[in-house]
Amino acid sequence: xxxxxxxxxxxxxxxxxxxxxxxxxxxxxxxxxxxxxxxxxxxxxxxxxxxxxxxxxxxxxxxxxxxxxxxxxxxxxxxxxxxxxxxxxxxxxxxxxxxxxxxxxxxxxxxxxxxxxxxxxxxxxxxxxxxxxxxxxxxxxxxxxxxxxxxxxxxxxxxxxxxxxxxxxxxxxxxxxxxxxxxxxxxxxxxxxxxxxxxxxxxxxxxxxxxxxxxxxxxxxxxxxxxxxxxxxxxxxxxxxxxxxxxxxxxxxxxxxxxxxxxxxxxxxxxxxxxxxxxxxxxxxxxxxxxxxxxxxxxxxxxxxxxxxxxxxxx
Amino acid sequence: xxxxxxxxxxxxxxxxxxxxxxxxxxxxxxxxxxxxxxxxxxxxxxxxxxxxxxxxxxxxxxxxxxxxxxxxxxxxxxxxxxxxxxxxxxxxxxxxxxxxxxxxxxxxxxxxxxxxxxxxxxxxxxxxxxxxxxxxxxxxxxxxxxxxxxxxxxxxxxxxxxxxxxxxxxxxxxxxxxxxxxxxxxxxxxxxxxxxxxxxxxxxxxxxxxxxxxxxxxxxxxxxxxxxxxxxxxxxxxxxxxxxxxxxxxxxxxxxxxxxxxxxxxxxxxxxxxxxxxxxxxxxxxxxxxxxxxxxxxxxxxxxxxxxxxxxxxxxxxxxxxxxxxxxxxxxxxxxxxxxxxxxxxxxxxxxxxxxxxxxxxxxxxxxxxxxxxxxxxxxxxxxxxxxxxxxxxxxxxxxxxxxxxxxxxxxxxxxxxxxxxxxxxxxxxxxxxxxxxxxxxxxx
Ligand SMILES: [Zn+2]
Numbered sequence: 001x002x003x004x005x006x007x008x009x010x011x012x013x014x015x016x017x018x019x020x021x022x023x024x025x026x027x028x029x030x031x032x033x034x035x036x037x038x039x040x041x042x043x044x045x046x047x048x049x050x051x052x053x054x055x056x057x058x059x060x061x062x063x064x065x066x067x068x069x070x071x072x073x074x075x076x077x078x079x080x081x082x083x084x085x086x087x088x089x090x091x092x093x094x095x096x097x098x099x100x101x102x103x104x105x106x107x108x109x110x111x112x113x114x115x116x117x118x119x120x121x122x123x124x125x126x127x128x129x130x131x132x133x134x135x136x137x138x139x140x141x142x143x144x145x146x147x148x149x150x151x152x153x154x155x156x157x158x159x160x161x162x163x164x165x166x167x168x169x170x171x172x173x174x175x176x177x178x179x180x181x182x183x184x185x186x187x188x189x190x191x192x193x194x195x196x197x198x199x200x201x202x203x204x205x206x207x208x209x210x211x212x213x214x215x216x217x218x219x220x221x222x223x224x225x226x227x228x229x230x231x232x233x234x235x236x237x238x239x240x241x242x243x244x245x246x247x248x249x250x251x252x253x254x255x256x257x258x259x260x261x262x263x264x265x266x267x268x269x270x271x272x273x274x275x276x277x278x279x280x281x282x283x284x285x286x287x288x289x290x291x292x293x294x295x296x297x298x299x300x301x302x303x304x305x306x307x308x309x310x311x312x313x314x315x
Numbered sequence: 316x317x318x319x320x321x322x323x324x325x326x327x328x329x330x331x332x333x334x335x336x337x338x339x340x341x342x343x344x345x346x347x348x349x350x351x352x353x354x355x356x357x358x359x360x361x362x363x364x365x366x367x368x369x370x371x372x373x374x375x376x377x378x379x380x381x382x383x384x385x386x387x388x389x390x391x392x393x394x395x396x397x398x399x400x401x402x403x404x405x406x407x408x409x410x411x412x413x414x415x416x417x418x419x420x421x422x423x424x425x426x427x428x429x430x431x432x433x434x435x436x437x438x439x440x441x442x443x444x445x446x447x448x449x450x451x452x453x454x455x456x457x458x459x460x461x462x463x464x465x466x467x468x469x470x471x472x473x474x475x476x477x478x479x480x481x482x483x484x485x486x487x488x489x490x491x492x493x494x495x496x497x498x499x500x501x502x503x504x505x506x507x508x509x510x511x512x513x514x515x516x517x518x519x520x521x522x523x524x525x526x527x528x529x530x531x532x533x534x535x536x537x538x539x540x541x542x543x544x545x546x547x548x549x550x551x552x553x554x555x556x557x558x559x560x561x562x563x564x565x566x567x568x569x570x571x572x573x574x575x576x577x578x579x580x581x582x583x584x585x586x587x588x589x590x591x592x593x594x595x596x597x598x599x600x601x602x603x604x605x606x607x608x609x610x611x612x613x614x615x616x617x618x619x620x621x622x623x624x625x626x627x628x629x630x631x632x633x634x635x636x637x638x639x640x641x642x643x644x645x646x647x648x649x650x651x652x653x654x655x656x657x658x659x660x661x662x663x664x665x666x667x668x669x670x671x672x673x674x675x676x677x678x679x680x681x682x683x684x685x686x687x688x689x690x691x692x693x694x695x696x697x698x699x700x701x702x703x704x705x706x707x708x709x710x711x712x713x714x715x716x717x718x719x720x721x722x723x724x725x726x727x728x729x730x731x732x733x734x735x736x737x738x739x740x741x742x743x744x745x746x747x748x749x750x751x752x753x754x755x756x757x758x759x760x
Contacts, residue, residue, distance in 0.1 A: 062611070065648040072760045073614060074569040074606040081509055081561055096758045103482060106561055108505030113479035122370035140723055140755075144377070158363055236722055237689050263649055265689075 034171055037083040037110075039094050040067050041288040042150045043120055043159070045296045047087065049185045050164040054174050060101075063288025066263040068140075068235070072097040080105035083116065085170060087163065090121035093147035115170070121147065123162035124155040127216040139233025151285065151303075152217035153193045156296055160185055192297055196304050197222070203311045207255035209246065209278075211264050214285050218303075227253050230260070230269055238268040250276045256314035257307075261285050281310045441475030441483070442754035446530050454743035458736045459542070459585075461743075466491055468529055474754070480505035486528065497528070497552065512558045519551035519581075520559075520573045520602040521620045522640040522661045524680075533657070533684045533718075535730045535745045539698035539710050540678030544665040545636065547586030551600065551622060553577035569606040575599060579624050588703075589624030589634065598624025616642040628669035634703070635666040655686040665703050676701030684716070692718040698734075711735045725750040 034055045038044040044059035051057060058079055061070045067089070080086065080101055088094055102111060109116035121144075129145035149155050164182035168175035204223040208215075211230040219226045228249050232242035249255070256278045258269045262285075269280045283303045287293055293302050448468040452461045469489040476482045481503050488497040500515025518526050524541050529548070537548055545551065555577035564570040579591030579598040589598045600622040608614045620638035639662045646655040660681035667674045678700025686692050698712035712734035719727045730745040 062648055066652055069652050069758070071644075071646060071651075072757065073608065074571070074604070074616075074760075075567070075608045075614070077561060078567075078569055092755065095755045097760075100757045100760075103502060103504055104511060106504075106506075106509035106511045106559075108480070108507075111479050111504050112476055114505070122374055123367065124370070125366045126369070126373070136722070136724055144373075154359075154362070155366075158366055161363075263651065265650075265653060 034084045034167065035082050036085045036087065036167075037079050038087040039070075039089055039098055040150075041286050042296065042299070043087045043089065043163075045287040045294070045299075046150075046156060046160045047163050047167075049296065050160050050178055050182045051167055052177070052181050054171065054177060055167065059288075060098075061286075063284070063286040063293070064262050064290070066261070067093055067286070068096060070094070070097045072100050074104075076101055077105050080110060081107045083107060083110050085116045085118060085166065086110040087118045087120055089147050089150070090119035091126065091144045091147035091149075092142050118163070118166050120159050120162065121145075121149065123158045124149045125152070125158070125217065127220065128213065139231070140235030142234070146213060146216050148212075148214040148285065149217045151215060151299075152221040153189055153196065153300065154221065155217060157186055157189055160189075188297070192300065196300050199304050199308055203308065206257070206311055207253050208257040208259055209250060209255055209272075211258070211260045211269065214261060215259065227255055230258065230264075230272070243268060243272060247272055247275045250278060257281055257310055259283050259307075262289050279310050279314050281306055283307070441473050444472040444474075444751060444753035444756060446470045446472070446749065446751045448529055449748045450535060451746040452743060454741065456734070456741045456743055458734075458739070458741070461745075467747075470497065470528065470530065472754070472756070477501065508560070510558055510560050512556065514556050516552070516554045517557065519553065519575055519577065519600045519622065520557065521545065521551050521600050521622045521636065522602075522618060522638040522663065523642065523659065524661060525550040530749055530751075533682065533692075533694055534696060534714060534716055535728055535747045536714075536732070538661075538680035538682075538696065538700075539712055539734070540661065540663050540680055540700040542586055543700040543702050543710065544663050544676060544678055546582030546588035549581070549583055549586070551577070551581045551588065551598070553579070553581050553589075553598065555597075564605075567607060569604075571604045573600070573602040573604070575601075577624070581624065582627075587627040590627045592625060592630040596625040596630070598622065612647045613643070613645045616640075616644070626667055626669065628667065628704075632668040634668065637664040637666075638662065653686070653689050656683065658683045663700075665701075665706075667703050669704060674704055674706040676703050676706035690720045692716075692720075694718070708737055710737070723755075724752075 033053075034051070036044075036047050036051065036055050036057045038047060038057065038059045040061050041059040041063040044057045047055065047057045060076050060079070061067050083105075086102070088098060099112075102117075107116075108114060111117060126145040126149055128142075130141065130143060134141055134143045150159065161182055164178045167178045171178075200222040205225055207225045207227050208219070209228045209230065210226055213229060213231075213234055215224075215226060218224070228246050230238050230243075230246065232239050250272070256276070258273055258278050258280050260266060260269050260280055260282050262282050266280060266282070272278065273280045283306055284290065284293060284299060287296060287299050289299075290302070293299050446469070447466070448470070449465070450461070450467045451464050453463070467490070471485075471487040471489065473485040473487075474483065481501050483501050485499045486497040487499075488495045496516055498515070498517045500513045500517045503510075503512040503514070506512055518528075520526055522545070524532070524537060525545055541547060541550065555575055557573060557575040559571055559573040562570040562572055577589075577598045577600075579589050579596045581598065582588035591597065600620065602618060602620045604616070604618045606614065606616045618638075618640040620636070620640070622636040622638075623633055626632045626634040640660070642657060642659040644655070644657050658681075660679060662679040663677070665674070665676045665678075667676070678698075680696055680698045680700075682694060682696035684692055684694035694716040696712075696714045696716070698710070698714070700710055702708045702710070712732060714730055714732040716728060716730045721727070726747075726749040728745075728747040728749070730747070732741075732743045732745065734741045734743070
């Protein structure tokens with residue numbers, strides 16, 4: 001008898017704690033603006049373009065951080081539990097950290113398959129979708145296709161359109177507002193795209209090496225020829241034998257540019273550059289990679305300025 | 316597959332058109348060439364529509380192999396949900412911490428429980444992973460003996476999103492002798508009021524080490540305090556129900572309360588802890604976690620735990636456990652794949668009723684792990700613990716650990732360990748090879 005009562009007291013305390021917590025916390029209903037959380041800064045930038053001041057947008061990853069290896073910190077749960085919409089890059093880019101955050105968020109709206117979960121990859125042109133069987137002998141491959149798809153302004157437009165449609169679905173009262181903002185964004189993006197295309201036009205067909213396979217869509221859009229990678233396989237750090245092969249390849253192909261994401265060590269790229277007379281260019285894969293780059297437009301402005309300068313000085 | 320082939324033919328034809336026109340157009344359109352500009356716009360629209368179609372096909376293929384099901388009635392937010400549910404299709408357990416196991420494939424439909432056949436069945440397959448854990452050891456330990464070579468554990472993980480409201484996780488641990496259901500539970504992710512519940516068999520939320528599978532530990536073995544006071548390698552791992560919730564807290568502070576009730580059986584013969592003599596002998600755990608980012612690269616994680624259950628001493632004897640766990644982590648975001656540090660420790664007090672008198676034992680460990688380079692980690696651990704049924708018998712130990720990751724999916728680790736059991740000194744050397752097959756797991760935090 002005594003045993004049972006002691007135990008039920010414990011249970012009661014636990015239950016009370018949980019209920020009190022439930023009652024004290026603010027509910028999402030009071031927020032008028034849609035709360036959008038994105039996995040990366042690029043998606044946040046595109047959401048800001050179409051959402052304007054009708055949405056609050058926050059990104060989990062920082063622009064200068066490797067998006068494959070974000071830590072699933074509990075502080076992100078505080079953002080996710082309030083979110084009406086979670087926008088992910090998808091294609092397994094966030095496989096190491098986003099799923100546990102979604103599960104632990106205690107937020108039914110953003111669970112995979114619920115209304116508030118949006119996979120942006122469905123709107124974009126996806127390259128490097130592997131054919132046939134995939135094994136990890138090829139490294140940490142992305143078996144659903146290359147998830148670094150946002151660095152093509154055409155994909156930027158498509159993703160923004162998808163996000164605008166989603167926002168309009170979720171907040172019908174502001175639907176016209178989001179569509180209007182998208183049309184405005186599209187217009188500005190097309191104008192910018194013409195400028196970028198013109199700036200990059202003299203360098204069509206130029207050969208480059210990248211560190212990770214982060215640039216297929218960018219290279220396709222601006223007709224660059226990616227001939228090799230510093231990583232021997234995706235996610236595998238450089239090895240001496242691969243580095244040697246790459247040096248020979250670059251010499252043979254007369255490739256003078258090595259593009260490196262800001263979160264990789266520069267030692268190997270620099271030693272390759274010394275051997276081949278190439279130039280190491282630390283480009284930005286994402287908005288927020290440096291403080292000044294805060295919009296999707298500035299991202300391309302920054303990278304294209306870097307690249308055109310590097311191309312000019314290397315041939 | 317045939318279905319998609321014909322669907323894909325349309326975009327293929329459409330795709331050919333703009334390619335042709337782009338070449339034909341040659342120079343970029345100028346303002347005085349309205350026809351050209353209009354044509355470009357048309358091409359762009361066509362391209363966008365093709366890309367959108369491809370995206371839809373990818374989704375159909377990955378989320379539900381049987382397209383007929385997509386058209387069928389679905390619960391809750393039908394069209395929206397199916398539009399939104401592309402994405403990280405596969406997923407799961409390479410090295411997932413049980414408390415935060417990964418999510419999986421998107422299913423917007425009613426769960427097709429067992430019924431689907433053929434290709435539909437394949438698309439609905441859960442994510443499967445297998446982690447091998449091989450340990451070699453040298454040195455003689457009469458207290459806790461280990462073989463020279465052992466395939467210590469082979470852990471099979473089977474994980475999937477069940478529906479938008481729940482996910483399921485199974486971890487079967489194959490030893491060299493037999494199989495053990497390490498964990499098998501459903502997590503209810505769409506409960507009201509921000510509650511998250513688990514039902515099934517799972518590792519209890521007492522402190523940190525107790526929640527962790529072997530393969531996510533920073534050491535080859537578990538700390539002495541886990542062995543002496545918290546049921547050893549198996550830990551508090553039992554069938555029951557768990558409810559957790561994030562609590563309101565001052566801005567920037569994460570607080571979470573977890574309450575768990577178990578049948579009341581935990582531990583093995585070597586490391587006995589709880590035993591249920593009757594159905595009312597349930598055990599329970601309460602855990603409060605507080606977390607704060609100090610900077611973007613540094614954070615602190617504090618926990619307090621309480622647990623109780625009926626001890627192996629007999630039906631009327633209770634064991635109470637109290638614990639404090641702390642972790643300080645550092646990982647500079649710009650170089651996050653190269654350098655990091657984690658300092659952690661747990662203090663555990665055990666209060667075990669037994670004859671002739673209650674034993675109050677205390678133990679702790681403190682450890683630090685530093686990542687030297689992308690693939691290299693070095694760490695150390697200090698151990699000290701009384702024994703649950705003989706509180707003034709104190710064991711102490713020290714370990715040094717070196718870890719190398721050939722890739723994200725394998726790990727080689729060496730550990731030197733010195734232990735003093737009472738006044739018996741033991742020196743041991745361990746070597747561990749871990750490898751993971753199948754679905755990519757979430758990284759433990
Ligand atoms: Zn990648």
